[in-house]
Amino acid sequence: MSSVIWLHLVVVVVFMVIGARMGGIGVGLAGGAGVGMLAATGLEVDPGEDIPWTVIGIIVPVVCAVSALQASGGMDHLVHLTDRLLRKHPGQINYLGPGVSFVLTALVGTGHTVYSILPVIIDVSKERGIRPSRPLSMTVVASQVAIVASPISAATLIMVGILKPLGVGYLKILAVTIPTTFIGCAVGAVVASRSGCELADDPVYQERMAQGLVKQPIHVADEDYRPAKGAIAALGIFFVGILAAVTYATLVSKEVGLIKDPPMEGVAGVMTVMLTVAALIVLTTKKDPAELTQQSTFRAGMTAVVCILGVAWLGTTFIDAYTDQIKDSIAGTLQGAPWLLAVFLYFLAPVLFSHAAATAAFMPVAASLGVSAVAMLACYPAVSNYYLLPTYPTTVAAIDMDDTGSTRVGKTVLNHPFVIPGTVAIVVTVILGFLWAPIVL
Numbered sequence: 276m277s278s279v280i281w282l283h284l285v286v287v288v289v290f291m292v293i294g295a296r297m298g299g300i301g302v303g304l305a306g307g308a309g310v311g312m313l314a315a316t317g318l319e320v321d322p323g324e325d326i327p328w329t330v331i332g333i334i335v336p337v338v339c340a341v342s343a344l345q346a347s348g349g350m351d352h353l354v355h356l357t358d359r360l361l362r363k364h365p366g367q368i369n370y371l372g373p374g375v376s377f378v379l380t381a382l383v384g385t386g387h388t389v390y391s392i393l394p395v396i397i398d399v400s401k402e403r404g405i406r407p408s409r410p411l412s413m414t415v416v417a418s419q420v421a422i423v424a425s426p427i428s429a430a431t432l433i434m435v436g437i438l439k440p441l442g443v444g445y446l447k448i449l450a451v452t453i454p455t456t457f458i459g460c461a462v463g464a465v466v467a468s469r470s471g472c473e474l475a476d477d478p479v480y481q482e483r484m485a486q487g488l489v490k491q492p493i494h495v496a497d498e499d500y501r502p503a504k505g506a507i508a509a510l511g512i513f514f515v516g517i518l519a520a521v522t523y524a525t526l527v528s529k530e531v532g533l534i535k536d537p538p539m540e541g542v543a544g545v546m547t548v549m550l551t552v553a554a555l556i557v558l559t560t561k562k563d564p565a566e567l568t569q570q571s572t573f574r575a576g577m578t579a580v581v582c583i584l585g586v587a588w589l590g591t592t593f594i595d596a597y598t599d600q601i602k603d604s605i606a607g608t609l610q611g612a613p614w615l616l617a618v619f620l621y622f623l624a625p626v627l628f629s630h631a632a633a634t635a636a637f638m639p640v641a642a643s644l645g646v647s648a649v650a651m652l653a654c655y656p657a658v659s660n661y662y663l664l665p666t667y668p669t670t671v672a673a674i675d676m677d678d679t680g681s682t683r684v685g686k687t688v689l690n691h692p693f694v695i696p697g698t699v700a701i702v703v704t705v706i707l708g709f710l711w712a713p714i715v716l
Contacts (some may be wrong), residue, residue, distance in 0.1 A: 279317070280597050286312050287593050291636075294586070300578045302632050306585025310592055318596045325591040327635060331580055333432045333542060334631075336549035338576030340516060341383055341427075342567040343556040348503025349510040350383065350572075354391040355500055361392065365399045369468040370461075372396045372410035373417040377424075377460055381453070382517070384427040385572055386418035389669050393676050401489075401679065406474040408681040408692040411673045412662075413467040416697040417460045418669060420659040420704065422630045424449070424456040426521050427549070429579045430630035434655060435542070437638045441648040443716055444528045445541055449521075450715045451652050455707040459656070463700030470692060471681065479680040489678050505560030512559065516552030520545045579631045587635035594640050602644055609641065613650030616641055617705045620657035625664045633658040649716055653708030657701055662693035 290309030294302035314320045344350050357375045364371055372392070379388045396414055400407040422428045426449055435445050474480055483489050524541030526533045539547070557564055567573055594601065609615060624633055634655070641651050661667040665674060665684050670693060674682050684691045 280600055282316060283313055283318060283593055283596070286316065287589060290589060291586070300581050302629060303578075303581035303583070303585030306582070306587075306589040308585075309589040310585075313589070313592050313596075318592060320592055321595075322588065325595065326584055326588045327433065327436055329542060330429075330433050330436045330635070331583060333546055334429045334576065334580055334583070336546045336553070337384060337427045337429075337432070338573055338580075339553040339567060340513065340549040340556070341385065341576065342570040342573035343553040343562070344383070344509055344513045345570045345572050346562050346566045347509035347556050347560040348506035349513060349556070350388065351391075352502045352506040352510055353379065353382075354388060355502070357392055358395050361395050361399055365403050368396060368399045368403065368405060368410045369413075370410075370464050373413040373460055373464045373467075376414045377417040377421040377457060380418045380421035381425045382514075383572075384422070384425045384429070385575060386422055386669060387571065387575060389415060389418035390672055393673055397677055397679075400474075401491075404474055406471050406477065406681045407677045407679055408471055408683075409467050409469075410464075411677060411682050412470070412692040413460065413464045413696050413700070415669050415673050416463060416659075416662055416693060416700055419630075419661045419667075419697075420456050420460055420656060420700055423656045423659060424452045427517060427545075428630065429576070429583065430634045430655075430658065432545075433583070433631060433634045434638065434652070437634075437642055438648050438651065441642065443648045443652070445521075445524045446528050447715050448652065451708060451712045452656070455704045455711055456656055458707060459700040459702075459704030462703045463696040466699045467692070467696035470695060474679060474681060477679070477681055479683065483678065483680050488680075505562075508559050509556045512552055512555050516548055516555075520548040523548065579629065582629050582632040583635045586629075586632045587639070590636040591639060594643055598643055601640075605644065609644055609646050613646055614654065614705070614709070616646060616650060617654035617657040617701075620654060621660045621701065622663075624658050624660040625667075630658045649709070649712040652712045652716070653705055656704045656708065660697070660701060662697045664688060665691050665693065 286309055290305045290312065294305030297305060310320060357379060360375060361368060361371055375392060376389050380386045393411065393414070396410050397407045400410060422430055425431055431448065434448055438448060480489070523544040527537040527541050527544065553567070620633060620637065623637065638651060638655070662670055665671065665688065674684065682692055
């Protein structure tokens with residue numbers, strides 16, 4: 276390879292590291308700055324081709340719909356229903372916690388709903404004398420893994436755009452990711468349920484109890500809860516909208532093809548349905564549309580958009596310029612051992628802190644190198660490894676909220692209860708993907 280390609284590779288890596296250190300929207304901002312540096316050092320920049328505008332166009336309507344649901348109180352009502360379920364079956368908290376977390380994330384396309392159920396899991400665990408780290412660890416991990424199984428998450432929509440040219444549509448992607456990730460999380464939950472000593476035998480817990488640092492479980496009076504006006508209607512509209520979007524995308528897909536010559540493609544269908552859902556929720560609940568922009572889901576969604584714009588633009592600009600050289604150097608290795616893609620994504624995820632950014636940056640690279648659709652889809656869940664370093668917000672929240680001290684970081688940064696069950700969940704998911712994807716595709 277010429278020295279120029281190494282210069283440009285260093286530019287890409289440096290600006291990705293800068294973005295990772297900035298965090299959040301900084302990932303996208305640094306990516307855009309990196310594109311400017313690539314252009315200044317001789318690469319051709321084509322925003323029309325290198326930026327995934329279609330993916331961004333899908334994400335924005337979905338973010339609007341989810342933000343409308345949150346503003347209406349519908350998301351709070353959904354969390355309330357999960358609260359009731361967890362408290363009704365306290366003995367199964369090790370499995371229900373991760374299960375509820377998985378479903379919530381898959382439905383609304385963001386793992387940040389998990390914040391609301393963490394206190395419930397801790398309370399129920401203490402009531403039953405269960406070590407809170409057991410359900411907490413996989414509950415957090417499930418909220419991350421389920422992103423790749425969500426029909427409306429940014430990462431899934433990016434994968435649709437990447438795999439569609441390879442003949443793999445929306446329906447097939449979900450048919451692989453939903454069962455494999457759910458089973459993987461279930462296996463991880465079993466592993467987590469057997470991790471660590473019993474709560475009563477934990478010396479840290481005993482010490483905190485003696486110091487009076489462990490609060491007694493809080494019994495929330497369920498009869499005091501009242502859903503916000505219009506919250507139930509908003510929740511119904513949202514779920515009907517998701518069903519309509521997935522159904523339309525399925526009916527017009529090449530795999531099913533029940534609608535010939537549709538008025539719009541499945542992607543456009545998802546966009547229009549989600550915008551309609553947001554509009555109906557606003558009209559039904561009589562909310563000020565300006566409130567949507569104040570929701571945490573809106574901020575998180577728009578952050579994802581900027582991250583995708585910057586990172587994908589940076590990565591695609593570099594790949595397009597050096598496609599032949601990259602293929603000659605590593606294509607054979609990846610094609611011969613495609614599982615290495617999962618290993619790469621596994622260690623990349625804790626750096627980027629974004630399913631969407633990791634997927635947008637490196638899955639197109641894998642596609643250009645000739646990695647099969649089966650391998651890409653099987654390895655895709657590895658972008659969920661946010662838990663390896665105990666620095667992601669949901670991981671930090673679980674550690675801070677657990678006043679028993681069972682969910683803690685040990686002497687080394689990797690010695691914490693999320694690593695083993697989370698890694699098991701992803702390994703099982705990837706293996707199942709390699710077994711199941713060839714049958715589906």
